[in-house]
Amino acid sequence: MSDFSLWIIVKNLLWATQWTILLSLIAFVGGGIVGLVLLFLRTSQVKWLEVPTKLYIEFFQGTPLLMQLFLFFFGVALFGIEVSPWMAAGLALTLWTSAFLTEIWRGCVEAIPKGQWEASASVAMNYVEQMRYVILPQAMRIAIAPTVGFSVQVIKGTALASIIGFVELTKAGTMINNATFRPFLVYALVALIYFCLCFPLSWYAKRLEGKLNVAR
Amino acid sequence: MSLVSIRDVRKSYGTVEVLKGVSLEVAKGDVVAIIGRSGSGKSTLLRCINGLETYQFGAILADGIEVGGIHANMRELRRHVGMVFQQFNLFPHLTAAENVMLAPTVVNKTPKKEARAIAAEVLAKVGLSEKMDAYPSQLSGGQQQRVAIARSLAMRPKVLLCDEITSALDPELVNEVLRVVEQLAKEGMTLILVTHEMRFARDVGTNLVFMHHGKVHETGKPKDVFAAPQTPELQQFVGGNG
Numbered sequence A: 001m002s003d004f005s006l007w008i009i010v011k012n013l014l015w016a017t018q019w020t021i022l023l024s025l026i027a028f029v030g031g032g033i034v035g036l037v038l039l040f041l042r043t044s045q046v047k048w049l050e051v052p053t054k055l056y057i058e059f060f061q062g063t064p065l066l067m068q069l070f071l072f073f074f075g076v077a078l079f080g081i082e083v084s085p086w087m088a089a090g091l092a093l094t095l096w097t098s099a100f101l102t103e104i105w106r107g108c109v110e111a112i113p114k115g116q117w118e119a120s121a122s123v124a125m126n127y128v129e130q131m132r133y134v135i136l137p138q139a140m141r142i143a144i145a146p147t148v149g150f151s152v153q154v155i156k157g158t159a160l161a162s163i164i165g166f167v168e169l170t171k172a173g174t175m176i177n178n179a180t181f182r183p184f185l186v187y188a189l190v191a192l193i194y195f196c197l198c199f200p201l202s203w204y205a206k207r208l209e210g211k212l213n214v215a216r
Numbered sequence B: 001m002s003l004v005s006i007r008d009v010r011k012s013y014g015t016v017e018v019l020k021g022v023s024l025e026v027a028k029g030d031v032v033a034i035i036g037r038s039g040s041g042k043s044t045l046l047r048c049i050n051g052l053e054t055y056q057f058g059a060i061l062a063d064g065i066e067v068g069g070i071h072a073n074m075r076e077l078r079r080h081v082g083m084v085f086q087q088f089n090l091f092p093h094l095t096a097a098e099n100v101m102l103a104p105t106v107v108n109k110t111p112k113k114e115a116r117a118i119a120a121e122v123l124a125k126v127g128l129s130e131k132m133d134a135y136p137s138q139l140s141g142g143q144q145q146r147v148a149i150a151r152s153l154a155m156r157p158k159v160l161l162c163d164e165i166t167s168a169l170d171p172e173l174v175n176e177v178l179r180v181v182e183q184l185a186k187e188g189m190t191l192i193l194v195t196h197e198m199r200f201a202r203d204v205g206t207n208l209v210f211m212h213h214g215k216v217h218e219t220g221k222p223k224d225v226f227a228a229p230q231t232p233e234l235q236q237f238v239g240g241n242g
């Protein structure tokens, strides 16, 4: 039990952490883009757009993320398409994230008073213009705190990608444990790293929330 | 030809009919004051004219465009029919000038510089040249409402709809807004106003419309109507309002 082996464990975990961060970023940015598109569809009041987007959101919110990962990883393979763990994890997490962000953001859009819609409609602005210039700039202010808060869920969600063989922090922990047989040490370190990633975000989200409440 | 033509319009919310066959012709330059009890359908009628509400029967033509007709026309219609609200509804994240410039730049594709000139012109008209760069939260209620009027004017509307635009104001701020509206009337702007300011309706209006239970109950020249209301309902309403 030398310090040397501890250093090796930490080094390997930190190396794997970069994949956790990268996967989180992909899911968050990709999910943000898809989520924004869905937000426009969901709030457009166009009936035939509403049902499919609702179903999409219900599916990704109402089933375990792990099942979604399995579906992408194994399900798509049934159609004879080779899917790497990278692709499956990136795609599943992106879509999962988009569903939650859409709902968070929809709440913020609906918090904007009806008068803003009516005033902008009365000067002949169409739906996309209303969203772009009037509604979203105001909704964004209240959306920042819950959005940052949700990014913590995304980071923790990436841990599930280990199950389909994606080597990120959790998977690396499992592999190192298999080699060193020191589960408590290894998983304590893994947890510590997750905490170091997540805590600043949730702290920042809390602070933003407080600021916004004061501003009102 | 009428600028706004309302023909036997009926509207229901669910099973409750709130407009029961309203007809009204508004010519260019008319200043139509709509009065009536709370719940008589004044706001609903006004909101039907620019398509904020839909109606089930009848027809409304504004500037020759049928309201609630094909979708593409609604944008064209709203460019010519402005509206000012009781609650101002300014865009709080934009300055007074930006509030005014937004629709010209976004809808009419007016270049920024030109739009700024329009903003300066219409804000001067409502007496707020000094407040171009103030945010709504930095303005009094009366100032906010005048910015809202300027925002509508920037689109060069042919008709301006005003729904109780002084009702949310402190009494001492009412006059500054009414003076702006009066000035617009003098310049020949076509106005349809829902108002509780009876004196203003009499002095500035060219036509008076008394609505009662979702119908135009009595109409005529304001001075005549106020001097000698024909129906008991209007007699009571005028009496009750002093």
Ligand SMILES: Nc1ncnc2c1ncn2[C@@H]1O[C@H](COP(=O)(O)OP(=O)(O)OP(=O)(O)O)[C@@H](O)[C@H]1O
Residues within 6 Å of the ligand: B013, B018, B036, B037, B038, B039, B040, B041, B042, B043, B044, B045
């Ligand atoms: N969105 C709505 N859903 C259901 N009923 C409504 C709705 N808006 C208005 N009403 C009803 O329609 C009727 C007419 O309302 P409207 O707002 O046009 O009256 P008003 O004459 O403007 O009254 P006020 O002087 O109080 O503004 C009222 O009975 C009101 O309760």
Ligand SMILES: [Mg+2]
Residues within 6 Å of the ligand: B042, B043, B044, B163, B164
């Ligand atoms: Mg009303």
